[in-house]
Amino acid sequence: QKEVEQNSGPLSVPEGAIASLNCTYSDRVSQSFFWYRQYSGKSPELIMSIYSNGDKEDGRFTAQLNKASQYVSLLIRDSQPSDSATYLCAVNWGSGAGSYQLTFGKGTKLSVIP
Amino acid sequence: EAGVAQSPRYKIIEKRQSVAFWCNPISGHATLYWYQQILGQGPKLLIQFQNNGVVDDSQLPKDRFSAERLKGVDSTLKIQPAKLEDSAVYLCASSLNRGGGETQYFGPGTRLLVL
Numbered sequence: 001q002k003e004v005e006q007n008s009g010p011l012s013v014p015e016g017a018i019a020s021l022n023c024t025y026s027d028r029v030s031q032s033f034f035w036y037r038q039y040s041g042k043s044p045e046l047i048m049s050i051y052s053n054g055d056k057e058d059g060r061f062t063a064q065l066n067k068a069s070q071y072v073s074l075l076i077r078d079s080q081p082s083d084s085a086t087y088l089c090a091v092n093w094g095s096g097a098g099s100y101q102l103t104f105g106k107g108t109k110l111s112v113i114p
Numbered sequence: 115e116a117g118v119a120q121s122p123r124y125k126i127i128e129k130r131q132s133v134a135f136w137c138n139p140i141s142g143h144a145t146l147y148w149y150q151q152i153l154g155q156g157p158k159l160l161i162q163f164q165n166n167g168v169v170d171d172s173q174l175p176k177d178r179f180s181a182e183r184l185k186g187v188d189s190t191l192k193i194q195p196a197k198l199e200d201s202a203v204y205l206c207a208s209s210l211n212r213g214g215g216e217t218q219y220f221g222p223g224t225r226l227l228v229l
Contacts, residue, residue, distance in 0.1 A: 031215070042222070043205055043221060049215070049217065088156050102159065106155055
């Protein structure tokens with residue numbers, strides 16, 4: 001059973017602070033990792049993808065991957081109230097016959113307090 | 115570039131009735147996915163198509179759910195008969211191909227309430 005675990009939160013941070021979101025996964029052969037943001041009542045939208053160990057930065061967002069520890073995180077610098085949403089961690093692994101299945105965690109709800 | 119389109123956006127039915135959802139993926143995207151998202155949970159993959167063939171339907175409750183993608187473009191997902199626990203948002207997504215690093219783009223979803 002492939003599992004993706006996230007702390008459901010809510011995680012509250014003051015405006016301007018760094019928000020740190022964490023995710024662990026159960027399968028060592030996973031190759032690609034994604035962070036999606038989902039506003040209430042909306043569909044998920046991709047904000048970051050990461051495929052190799054280390055850090056990947058995109059604007060205020062940094063994704064960190066440690067395959068040995070089966071851990072992926074998302075840092076949001078200078079958090080804004082508009083960042084308040086649920087953040088979904090997703091892991092892609094092979095499900096056989098050349099296909100890949102994206103498995104999502106339950107999401108962490110982030111609230112940025114003005 | 116137009117995104118993934120879904121209809122209807124909302125549907126309310128009574129248990130044991132049937133319902134169908136429609137999805138039109140991003141133009142040129144070969145792979146199409148249907149997900150079920152129950153309130154407070156992450157999306158769960160129901161079925162994955164590559165062109166008009168099924169790649170993975172291991173989590174589709176086949177006694178009541180069916181899906182097709184006849185011409186490799188649009189897709190429909192049907193539930194018959196519906197149960198109370200089918201109340202969820204049904205999300206359609208598409209990607210250019212089915213590789214492990216492919217980005218999936220989601221449609222707005224269909225909110226289903228079964229009474």
